[in-house]
Amino acid sequence: MKHFFTNRVRVVLVAAVLLAAILAVISGVTNISLPKMFVQGVLTPARAGISYLTDQAERLYGYLFKYESLAAENEALKQELAQIQDAARTADAITRENERLRALLDLKDSDEKYRFMDGYIIAWSSNDWSNTITINRGTNHGVEQDMCAVTANGELVGLVSEVGPNYAVIKTVLDSSLEISATIAGAGYNGIVKGGYADESPDKLRMNYLPNTATIHIKDQVVTTGSTVYPRNLILGHVIDAGFDESGVAKFALLEPAADIGSLEQVFIVMDYNAG
Amino acid sequence: MGLKKDFREDKPHSGFWGKLYLTPKQRKGILKWTLYGVLLVVLSLLQDSMLCKFRIMDATTELVPVGIFVICLLEGAESGCVFALISSLLYLFSGTAAGPYTMLFITALAVGVTIWRQAYLQKGFVAALLCAGTATFALQMLQFLTGLFLQVTHPGRYVGFLITAGLSILAIPVLYPVVLAIETIGGETWKE
Numbered sequence: 001m002k003h004f005f006t007n008r009v010r011v012v013l014v015a016a017v018l019l020a021a022i023l024a025v026i027s028g029v030t031n032i033s034l035p036k037m038f039v040q041g042v043l044t045p046a047r048a049g050i051s052y053l054t055d056q057a058e059r060l061y062g063y064l065f066k067y068e069s070l071a072a073e074n075e076a077l078k079q080e081l082a083q084i085q086d087a088a089r090t091a092d093a094i095t096r097e098n099e100r101l102r103a104l105l106d107l108k109d110s111d112e113k114y115r116f117m118d119g120y121i122i123a124w125s126s127n128d129w130s131n132t133i134t135i136n137r138g139t140n141h142g143v144e145q146d147m148c149a150v151t152a153n154g155e156l157v158g159l160v161s162e163v164g165p166n167y168a169v170i171k172t173v174l175d176s177s178l179e180i181s182a183t184i185a186g187a188g189y190n191g192i193v194k195g196g197y198a199d200e201s202p203d204k205l206r207m208n209y210l211p212n213t214a215t216i217h218i219k220d221q222v223v224t225t226g227s228t229v230y231p232r233n234l235i236l237g238h239v240i241d242a243g244f245d246e247s248g249v250a251k252f253a254l255l256e257p258a259a260d261i262g263s264l265e266q267v268f269i270v271m272d273y274n275a276g
Numbered sequence: 277m278g279l280k281k282d283f284r285e286d287k288p289h290s291g292f293w294g295k296l297y298l299t300p301k302q303r304k305g306i307l308k309w310t311l312y313g314v315l316l317v318v319l320s321l322l323q324d325s326m327l328c329k330f331r332i333m334d335a336t337t338e339l340v341p342v343g344i345f346v347i348c349l350l351e352g353a354e355s356g357c358v359f360a361l362i363s364s365l366l367y368l369f370s371g372t373a374a375g376p377y378t379m380l381f382i383t384a385l386a387v388g389v390t391i392w393r394q395a396y397l398q399k400g401f402v403a404a405l406l407c408a409g410t411a412t413f414a415l416q417m418l419q420f421l422t423g424l425f426l427q428v429t430h431p432g433r434y435v436g437f438l439i440t441a442g443l444s445i446l447a448i449p450v451l452y453p454v455v456l457a458i459e460t461i462g463g464e465t466w467k468e
Contacts, residue, residue, distance in 0.1 A: 004353050004391040012357040016383040019365065023376035039369040043320070050325035124328035127338075127374040127419070129429040134324070134371070162371075169371065176428070202334045202433070262329070 037164040040134075044167040047122040048136045055265060114231060116268040117141055119149075119168065131174040131197045133158070135267060138166045142271060148230050149267040155258040156180070156224060156234040157267050168269070172261050173205060173236065182207060182236050184253070185221045189214045193222065193236055193255065205237050205255040208245060216242040216253050231273055308461040309359070312347055315454065316363055319343045320370055335439035340367050341382050341415055342444045345408040346451050348386040349393055350459045360386035374419055381418045385411040404452050409445045416441040 026033065062070060119135030137143050149157040149170045158172035171178055174195040182193045184207075191207040207222060220239040226232025237255035245252045298306070319339040327337050344363050348356030364382040367373050389407040397403040420437040423429035 004394050006354060009353050009357050009387055009391070012361050013384060013387060016361055016364075016380050019361075020376040020380035023368070023379070027376065033369070036369045036371060039366060040371050043317075043324075043370060046317075046321050047325045050321050054326045054329065123324035123371075125372070127372070129374065129423050129433070202436075262331070 036162075040167050041138075041164050044122065044134075044136060044164075047134070048120065051120070051122045114273045115271045116150075117143060117271050118266055118268050119143075120266050121264055122167070129197065130177070131172045131195065131202075131261070132161065133170050133172060133261070133264070133267075135168050135170060135269075136166065137269065138164045138168050140165050143168045143269050146229055147273070148234070148270050150234055150270060151259050151264065151267060153258075154233075154235055156230065156236055157259050157261065157264065159229065160269065170267065173257055173259070174203065174261060180230060180236065181225045181227060182222050183225045184210075184214075184216065184239070185223050185233075187215065187217075187220060189216070190225060191253070201254065203257070204240070205257055207239075207253040207255055208250065210242075210251040210253060212244065212249060212251055214251050216251065218242075220253075222253070222255055231270060304461050308458055311458045311461070312359065312455075313363070315347075315458065316340055316343050316367075320367070320372065324370075324372055332439050332443070333436055335436040335443070337443040337447065338412075338416075338440055339444060339447055340370075340372070342408060342412055342447050343451055343455070344382055345386050345389065345411045346404060346448060346455045347459075348390050349404050349407055350455055353387055353390045353394065356390055357383070357387045374423070377422055378415075378419060381415050385414055385418075401449075401452055405445075405448050408448050412444050412448075413441045416444075 117137055119137035119141075121133050122136050123134035125132040135149075143160060143163055145160055145163050147160045149160065151157060156173055158170045158175070159178060160168050161171040162169040172195070173180065173193070174197045176195050176197050178195055180193045181190065183190045189210050191210045193205050193207045196202055196204045196206055205222075210216065216239055218239055218241075222236045222238065224230045224232055224234040224236060235258040237257045239253045240256045241254040242251060244250070319342075323337060323339045327339070330336065341364075344360050344367075347363075348360045350356075351359065360383045361379075364373075364379040364386075367382070368376060368379045373379065389411045393403055393407045397407070416437040420429065420434055423433075424431065
């Protein structure tokens with residue numbers, strides 16, 4: 001067996017060790033990698049093509065084999081839409097009243113204006129401890145690192161962790177390395193939401209550091225509190241379970257994410273976000 | 277009566293390939309390694325844009341390392357090791373690999389199983405399946421242990437890594453004939 005272990009093989013193995021060490025140091029110091037940007041930039045158009053074909057095939061499959069369930073879902077969505085339209089009309093009335101009252105009290109409007117850049121998902125992560133998606137928008141379209149991504153309904157998808165000329169990698173809310181300050185809407189309890197991808201619940205979120213006197217209800221909605229990175233009132237999810245954490249000092253809540261990451265085709269990057 | 281010409285006259289102008297003075301065997305070698313690269317790119321695209329959407333217990337396949345293992349097995353340690361190093365490096369740069377240690381694991385495992393196969397097993401599909409399958413399983417376990425060490429995963433997630441290994445091993449019977457067909461270009465198969 002030793003005679004198969006030639007000089008070339010030894011050199012290659014030593015080179016692999018050295019390259020791994022050098023690349024690990026580089027990735028620890030900086031997130032920018034020119035070779036990575038080049039390779040991903042070259043692959044992006046092909047990924048977009050394959051992703052488009054896959055989506056078309058899924059749609060065709062759904063049309064051919066899931067017509068009845070789609071029709072039933074359509075009916076349910078129509079009813080939900082009617083309810084939402086009623087709620088929107090009520091909200092309009094409340095907004096007008098709010099404006100009148102603000103004018104009476106001479107209060108200034110909070111100035112949160114931002115625009116969106118749409119992007120289609122062309123690749124998903126395949127390793128078992130990070131949950132990321134890649135979209136077909138990059139620096140050429142004005143996307144920058146640490147911009148947040150949402151769905152069309154204002155549900156938070158994640159944060160741009162890496163960006164190239166024609167692609168951006170978004171770390172989703174399910175990734176355990178993201179921590180987002182959030183609040184339970186209505187109740188007002190603040191906490192930190194973290195993804196459970198590296199933990200026991202890979203498809204759930206966990207809200208930690210809730211006050212131990214907090215009264216948490218199932219289906220309570222959780223939204224972002226707002227920061228320099230995330231606009232406020234972006235929907236994170238709703239509560240499905242709660243309890244005391246391991247220390248017994250604070251409470252935690254388990255959340256069902258609002259954005260269905262696995263089924264997303266398109267996301268919107270929040271551009272020019274001004275929290276001031 | 278005209279004499280039959282014994283020799284073909286030189287072409288008045290030679291193209292790009294002609295100026296490189298490559299032998300036919302060298303040209304076939306370039307074609308072969310290019311096709312290997314194209315195969316890995318296709319596997320990467322299928323993995324990232326199609327197969328990732330289909331998950332079992334949140335685990336999916338990892339096809340590119342399997343392709344590298346099968347290619348290295350058929351090409352032998354001498355030439356396969358360089359290919360394994362370069363292709364695993366490009367796999368890392370494609371954004372799919374977990375980290376730089378994945379490149380090291382893929383290269384070391386590809387070389388290790390190839391040398392072991394050359395030393396102890398006969399050539400054939402069963403040997404390729406056994407060796408590439410072992411390397412795939414070992415890769416997932418090494419990545420899992422590294423993830424535990426780096427605290428980016430949870431001990432309970434080992435099932436996901438096992439599922440990834442199992443699903444990836446299912447691709448070997450499909451990849452083997454493709455790699456074997458490419459490997460016949462320009463030379464004998466199953467290099468020792």
